[in-house]
Protein backbone atom coordinates (compact mmCIF):
# COMPACT_ATOMS: atom_id res chain seq x y z
CA UNK A 1 0.00 0.00 0.00
CA UNK A 2 1.47 3.34 -1.09
CA UNK A 3 0.49 6.36 0.99
CA UNK A 4 1.18 9.99 0.17
CA UNK A 5 1.72 11.98 3.39
CA UNK A 6 1.36 15.75 3.65
CA UNK A 7 2.53 17.82 6.65
CA UNK A 8 2.17 21.60 6.96
CA UNK A 9 1.30 22.11 10.64
CA UNK A 10 4.02 24.66 11.42
CA UNK A 11 6.94 25.93 9.34
CA UNK A 12 7.93 22.84 7.35
CA UNK A 13 6.25 22.01 4.06
CA UNK A 14 6.65 18.25 3.71
CA UNK A 15 5.47 15.44 1.43
CA UNK A 16 6.48 11.79 1.59
CA UNK A 17 5.62 8.43 0.11
CA UNK A 18 5.66 5.46 2.47
CA UNK A 19 4.97 1.82 1.62
CA UNK A 20 2.95 -0.32 4.05
CA UNK A 21 3.55 2.03 6.98
CA UNK A 22 7.26 1.21 7.12
CA UNK A 23 9.35 1.74 4.04
CA UNK A 24 10.13 5.37 3.22
CA UNK A 25 10.26 5.80 -0.57
CA UNK A 26 10.68 9.57 -0.31
CA UNK A 27 10.70 12.17 2.47
CA UNK A 28 10.94 15.72 1.12
CA UNK A 29 10.97 18.72 3.46
CA UNK A 30 11.15 22.43 2.66
CA UNK A 31 12.15 24.21 5.85
CA UNK A 32 11.10 27.85 6.18
CA UNK A 33 13.58 28.47 8.97
CA UNK A 34 15.60 31.09 7.09
CA UNK A 35 12.49 33.16 6.36
CA UNK A 36 11.35 33.16 10.00
CA UNK A 37 14.72 33.48 11.72
CA UNK A 38 14.98 37.23 11.10
CA UNK A 39 11.78 37.63 13.18
CA UNK A 40 13.07 35.39 16.00
CA UNK A 41 10.24 32.86 15.64
CA UNK A 42 7.56 31.51 13.32
CA UNK A 43 5.32 34.22 11.80
CA UNK A 44 2.01 32.38 11.12
CA UNK A 45 0.91 34.49 8.13
CA UNK A 46 4.30 34.12 6.47
CA UNK A 47 4.25 30.36 7.14
CA UNK A 48 0.89 29.97 5.35
CA UNK A 49 2.10 31.92 2.32
CA UNK A 50 5.29 29.86 2.06
CA UNK A 51 3.31 26.61 2.33
CA UNK A 52 1.18 27.75 -0.61
CA UNK A 53 4.30 28.56 -2.61
CA UNK A 54 6.12 25.32 -1.74
CA UNK A 55 3.45 22.63 -1.59
CA UNK A 56 3.20 21.72 -5.30
CA UNK A 57 6.99 21.58 -5.96
CA UNK A 58 7.46 19.51 -2.77
CA UNK A 59 4.69 17.12 -3.86
CA UNK A 60 6.32 16.74 -7.29
CA UNK A 61 9.71 16.08 -5.68
CA UNK A 62 8.25 13.48 -3.32
CA UNK A 63 6.59 11.59 -6.19
CA UNK A 64 9.73 11.91 -8.35
CA UNK A 65 12.05 10.62 -5.62
CA UNK A 66 9.72 7.71 -4.95
CA UNK A 67 9.65 6.98 -8.69
CA UNK A 68 5.86 6.89 -8.85
CA UNK A 69 2.99 8.89 -10.32
CA UNK A 70 -0.13 10.19 -8.59
CA UNK A 71 -2.16 7.30 -9.97
CA UNK A 72 0.00 4.82 -7.98
CA UNK A 73 -1.08 6.33 -4.64
CA UNK A 74 -3.60 4.29 -2.60
CA UNK A 75 -4.55 6.98 -0.06
CA UNK A 76 -3.72 10.54 0.96
CA UNK A 77 -2.82 11.22 4.60
CA UNK A 78 -2.60 14.75 5.94
CA UNK A 79 -1.94 16.43 9.28
CA UNK A 80 -5.35 17.76 10.35
CA UNK A 81 -4.07 19.23 13.66
CA UNK A 82 -2.90 20.42 16.08
CA UNK A 83 -0.82 23.30 14.73
CA UNK A 84 -1.11 26.76 13.21
CA UNK A 85 -4.53 26.95 11.60
CA UNK A 86 -3.42 28.86 8.49
CA UNK A 87 -0.58 26.40 7.93
CA UNK A 88 -2.73 23.31 8.51
CA UNK A 89 -5.35 24.55 6.06
CA UNK A 90 -2.90 24.59 3.15
CA UNK A 91 -2.05 20.91 3.59
CA UNK A 92 -5.63 19.87 4.28
CA UNK A 93 -6.97 21.65 1.18
CA UNK A 94 -4.26 20.14 -1.00
CA UNK A 95 -5.01 16.67 0.39
CA UNK A 96 -8.75 17.13 -0.21
CA UNK A 97 -8.16 18.22 -3.81
CA UNK A 98 -5.95 15.18 -4.46
CA UNK A 99 -8.39 12.78 -2.79
CA UNK A 100 -11.23 14.20 -4.90
CA UNK A 101 -9.39 14.07 -8.22
CA UNK A 102 -7.81 10.65 -7.63
CA UNK A 103 -10.93 9.23 -5.93
CA UNK A 104 -8.79 7.86 -3.09
CA UNK A 105 -9.39 7.79 0.67
CA UNK A 106 -8.50 10.90 2.69
CA UNK A 107 -6.88 10.08 6.05
CA UNK A 108 -6.70 12.84 8.69
CA UNK A 109 -3.69 12.40 11.00
CA UNK A 110 -2.99 13.82 14.46
CA UNK A 111 0.46 15.43 14.46
CA UNK A 112 1.52 14.01 17.86
CA UNK A 113 0.18 10.53 17.03
CA UNK A 114 2.38 10.69 13.92
CA UNK A 115 5.50 11.69 15.91
CA UNK A 116 4.73 8.74 18.21
CA UNK A 117 4.57 6.39 15.21
CA UNK A 118 8.11 7.29 14.04
CA UNK A 119 9.93 4.31 15.65
CA UNK A 120 8.12 1.97 13.26
CA UNK A 121 9.54 3.65 10.14
CA UNK A 122 12.56 1.86 8.66
CA UNK A 123 15.62 4.01 9.32
CA UNK A 124 19.08 2.46 9.33
CA UNK A 125 20.52 5.41 11.28
CA UNK A 126 17.99 5.36 14.15
CA UNK A 127 19.19 4.78 17.68
CA UNK A 128 17.63 1.34 18.25
CA UNK A 129 16.20 -0.79 15.48
CA UNK A 130 12.62 -0.47 14.25
CA UNK A 131 12.34 -4.19 13.40
CA UNK A 132 11.69 -5.34 16.93
CA UNK A 133 10.08 -2.19 18.30
CA UNK A 134 6.53 -2.98 19.40
CA UNK A 135 3.53 -2.03 21.51
CA UNK A 136 3.05 -1.13 24.31
CA UNK A 137 5.62 1.63 24.71
CA UNK A 138 6.11 4.97 26.36
CA UNK A 139 6.63 8.02 24.16
CA UNK A 140 8.44 11.15 25.27
CA UNK A 141 7.27 13.79 22.78
CA UNK A 142 9.46 16.88 22.91
CA UNK A 143 9.11 19.56 20.27
CA UNK A 144 8.63 23.29 19.82
CA UNK A 145 4.93 23.12 20.62
CA UNK A 146 4.64 20.06 22.86
CA UNK A 147 6.25 18.20 25.70
CA UNK A 148 4.31 15.19 26.81
CA UNK A 149 4.76 11.66 28.04
CA UNK A 150 2.29 9.28 26.46
CA UNK A 151 1.71 5.57 26.97
CA UNK A 152 0.87 3.93 23.65
CA UNK A 153 -0.92 0.75 24.70
CA UNK A 154 -1.64 -0.53 21.19
CA UNK A 155 -2.00 1.09 17.75
CA UNK A 156 -4.09 4.28 18.08
CA UNK A 157 -4.53 3.92 21.86
CA UNK A 158 -2.96 6.77 23.84
CA UNK A 159 -2.88 7.47 27.62
CA UNK A 160 -1.41 10.88 28.42
CA UNK A 161 0.80 10.35 31.50
CA UNK A 162 2.36 13.82 31.58
CA UNK A 163 1.79 17.02 29.65
CA UNK A 164 3.18 20.53 29.22
CA UNK A 165 2.12 22.83 32.05
CA UNK A 166 3.56 25.96 30.40
CA UNK A 167 6.46 26.25 27.93
CA UNK A 168 7.26 23.21 25.79
CA UNK A 169 10.85 21.92 25.90
CA UNK A 170 11.74 23.24 22.43
CA UNK A 171 10.09 26.56 23.23
CA UNK A 172 12.36 26.89 26.30
CA UNK A 173 15.44 26.21 24.12
CA UNK A 174 14.25 28.82 21.61
CA UNK A 175 13.53 31.46 24.29
CA UNK A 176 16.83 30.99 26.13
CA UNK A 177 18.72 31.20 22.81
CA UNK A 178 16.89 34.44 22.03
CA UNK A 179 17.83 35.84 25.46
CA UNK A 180 21.47 35.00 24.80
CA UNK A 181 21.23 36.60 21.34
CA UNK A 182 21.98 33.31 19.58
CA UNK A 183 19.34 33.21 16.83
CA UNK A 184 16.44 30.96 15.87
CA UNK A 185 15.71 28.08 16.23
CA UNK A 186 17.59 27.94 19.48
CA UNK A 187 17.65 24.19 20.12
CA UNK A 188 20.35 23.21 17.62
CA UNK A 189 22.47 26.28 18.51
CA UNK A 190 22.36 25.59 22.26
CA UNK A 191 23.03 21.92 21.54
CA UNK A 192 26.21 22.77 19.60
CA UNK A 193 27.45 25.37 22.12
CA UNK A 194 26.83 22.94 24.99
CA UNK A 195 29.42 20.53 23.62
CA UNK A 196 32.06 23.17 24.45
CA UNK A 197 30.53 24.44 27.70
CA UNK A 198 30.58 23.24 31.32
CA UNK A 199 27.21 21.73 32.32
CA UNK A 200 28.12 22.20 35.98
CA UNK A 201 29.06 25.87 35.63
CA UNK A 202 25.76 26.82 37.28
CA UNK A 203 23.06 24.55 38.67
CA UNK A 204 19.77 25.79 37.28
CA UNK A 205 16.61 24.41 38.94
CA UNK A 206 15.22 21.06 37.82
CA UNK A 207 11.61 22.11 37.29
CA UNK A 208 8.60 20.41 38.89
CA UNK A 209 10.57 17.54 40.40
CA UNK A 210 8.69 17.92 43.68
CA UNK A 211 5.59 15.74 43.98
CA UNK A 212 5.15 12.56 42.01
CA UNK A 213 3.46 13.62 38.78
CA UNK A 214 4.92 13.30 35.30
CA UNK A 215 3.94 16.73 33.96
CA UNK A 216 6.56 18.96 32.36
CA UNK A 217 7.14 22.63 33.10
CA UNK A 218 10.00 24.71 31.71
CA UNK A 219 8.86 28.26 32.30
CA UNK A 220 10.49 28.45 35.78
CA UNK A 221 13.79 27.21 34.39
CA UNK A 222 13.65 29.76 31.58
CA UNK A 223 12.99 32.51 34.16
CA UNK A 224 15.95 31.30 36.24
CA UNK A 225 18.22 31.71 33.20
CA UNK A 226 16.76 35.18 32.50
CA UNK A 227 17.42 36.23 36.13
CA UNK A 228 20.94 34.85 36.02
CA UNK A 229 21.80 36.74 32.83
CA UNK A 230 20.18 40.00 34.03
CA UNK A 231 22.05 39.78 37.35
CA UNK A 232 25.36 39.49 35.52
CA UNK A 233 24.49 42.42 33.27
CA UNK A 234 23.31 44.53 36.26
CA UNK A 235 26.64 43.84 37.95
CA UNK A 236 28.35 45.20 34.83
CA UNK A 237 29.94 41.83 34.03
CA UNK A 238 30.50 41.14 30.34
CA UNK A 239 29.14 37.83 29.13
CA UNK A 240 31.88 36.42 26.90
CA UNK A 241 31.71 33.55 24.45
CA UNK A 242 32.93 31.11 27.09
CA UNK A 243 30.21 32.23 29.52
CA UNK A 244 27.53 31.79 26.86
CA UNK A 245 28.74 28.22 26.24
CA UNK A 246 28.68 27.49 29.98
CA UNK A 247 25.20 28.97 30.44
CA UNK A 248 23.94 27.01 27.40
CA UNK A 249 25.45 23.77 28.73
CA UNK A 250 24.06 24.34 32.25
CA UNK A 251 20.59 25.14 30.89
CA UNK A 252 20.62 22.10 28.59
CA UNK A 253 21.74 19.87 31.47
CA UNK A 254 18.73 21.03 33.52
CA UNK A 255 16.29 20.35 30.65
CA UNK A 256 17.77 16.93 29.91
CA UNK A 257 17.91 15.92 33.59
CA UNK A 258 14.25 16.90 34.03
CA UNK A 259 13.09 15.07 30.90
CA UNK A 260 14.92 11.86 31.82
CA UNK A 261 13.83 11.97 35.48
CA UNK A 262 10.16 12.48 34.56
CA UNK A 263 10.41 9.72 31.97
CA UNK A 264 11.87 7.36 34.57
CA UNK A 265 8.88 8.13 36.78
CA UNK A 266 6.49 7.40 33.92
CA UNK A 267 8.29 4.14 33.08
CA UNK A 268 7.82 2.96 36.66
CA UNK A 269 4.19 4.09 36.75
CA UNK A 270 3.21 2.38 33.48
CA UNK A 271 5.54 -0.61 33.69
CA UNK A 272 6.55 0.14 30.08
CA UNK A 273 9.61 -1.75 28.83
CA UNK A 274 10.09 0.32 25.65
CA UNK A 275 10.62 4.03 25.18
CA UNK A 276 10.58 6.22 22.07
CA UNK A 277 11.89 9.79 22.24
CA UNK A 278 10.42 11.82 19.38
CA UNK A 279 9.95 15.43 18.23
CA UNK A 280 12.51 18.10 17.34
CA UNK A 281 14.21 18.14 20.76
CA UNK A 282 14.96 14.41 20.35
CA UNK A 283 17.75 15.61 17.99
CA UNK A 284 19.54 16.96 21.06
CA UNK A 285 22.90 15.24 21.51
CA UNK A 286 22.88 15.72 25.29
CA UNK A 287 19.42 14.15 25.58
CA UNK A 288 20.38 11.24 23.32
CA UNK A 289 23.55 10.53 25.32
CA UNK A 290 21.88 10.87 28.72
CA UNK A 291 18.96 8.65 27.68
CA UNK A 292 21.38 5.94 26.57
CA UNK A 293 23.38 6.07 29.77
CA UNK A 294 20.52 6.41 32.28
CA UNK A 295 17.81 4.27 30.67
CA UNK A 296 19.66 0.99 30.25
CA UNK A 297 16.99 -1.44 31.40
CA UNK A 298 14.47 -0.66 28.69
CA UNK A 299 14.47 -0.84 24.91
CA UNK A 300 15.19 2.68 23.73
CA UNK A 301 14.39 4.07 20.29
CA UNK A 302 15.32 7.54 19.07
CA UNK A 303 14.73 8.23 15.36
CA UNK A 304 17.43 9.85 13.22
CA UNK A 305 17.25 13.68 13.34
CA UNK A 306 15.49 13.93 9.96
CA UNK A 307 12.57 11.93 11.41
CA UNK A 308 12.61 13.74 14.80
CA UNK A 309 11.75 17.15 13.37
CA UNK A 310 8.52 17.65 11.42
CA UNK A 311 8.22 15.45 8.35
CA UNK A 312 5.53 13.78 6.25
CA UNK A 313 6.93 10.22 6.42
CA UNK A 314 5.48 9.91 9.92
CA UNK A 315 2.10 11.13 8.60
CA UNK A 316 2.07 8.57 5.77
CA UNK A 317 3.43 5.90 8.14
CA UNK A 318 0.49 6.05 10.53
CA UNK A 319 -2.12 6.02 7.75
CA UNK A 320 -2.48 2.21 7.27
CA UNK A 321 -3.46 1.82 10.95
CA UNK A 322 -6.05 4.59 10.55
CA UNK A 323 -7.36 3.02 7.33
CA UNK A 324 -7.67 -0.34 9.10
CA UNK A 325 -9.71 1.38 11.78
CA UNK A 326 -11.89 3.00 9.04
CA UNK A 327 -10.78 6.43 10.24
CA UNK A 328 -11.03 8.21 6.91
CA UNK A 329 -12.62 11.63 6.41
CA UNK A 330 -15.15 13.07 3.97
CA UNK A 331 -14.11 15.89 1.64
CA UNK A 332 -15.65 18.33 4.13
CA UNK A 333 -12.66 17.69 6.46
CA UNK A 334 -11.53 20.82 8.27
CA UNK A 335 -8.23 21.50 10.00
CA UNK A 336 -8.38 21.81 13.80
CA UNK A 337 -5.64 23.85 15.51
CA UNK A 338 -6.47 22.12 18.84
CA UNK A 339 -7.25 18.62 17.60
CA UNK A 340 -7.42 16.25 20.62
CA UNK A 341 -5.34 13.05 20.62
CA UNK A 342 -7.75 10.11 20.26
Ligand code: KG4
Nearest residue numbers: 143144145170185187191280281284309310
Ligand atom coordinates in the same frame (compact mmCIF):
# COMPACT_ATOMS: atom_id res chain seq x y z
O1 KG4 B 1 9.14 18.73 16.04
P1 KG4 B 1 9.58 20.08 15.55
O2 KG4 B 1 10.32 20.13 14.24
O3 KG4 B 1 8.37 21.04 15.38
C1 KG4 B 1 7.29 21.11 16.27
O4 KG4 B 1 6.36 20.28 16.11
O5 KG4 B 1 7.37 21.97 17.17
O6 KG4 B 1 10.46 20.72 16.72
C2 KG4 B 1 11.07 21.98 16.61
C3 KG4 B 1 11.74 22.30 17.94
C4 KG4 B 1 12.32 23.71 18.02
O7 KG4 B 1 11.90 24.30 19.24
C5 KG4 B 1 13.83 23.48 18.01
O8 KG4 B 1 14.56 24.44 18.74
C6 KG4 B 1 13.92 22.11 18.67
O9 KG4 B 1 12.82 21.38 18.17
N1 KG4 B 1 15.17 21.43 18.34
C7 KG4 B 1 16.12 21.14 19.23
C8 KG4 B 1 17.20 20.56 18.51
N2 KG4 B 1 16.85 20.52 17.19
C9 KG4 B 1 15.59 21.06 17.10
N3 KG4 B 1 16.16 21.30 20.56
C10 KG4 B 1 17.28 20.91 21.20
N4 KG4 B 1 18.35 20.39 20.58
C11 KG4 B 1 18.35 20.18 19.25
N5 KG4 B 1 19.42 19.65 18.64
Ligand code: ZN
Nearest residue numbers: 143279309310
Ligand atom coordinates in the same frame (compact mmCIF):
# COMPACT_ATOMS: atom_id res chain seq x y z
ZN1 ZN C 1 6.17 18.27 15.42
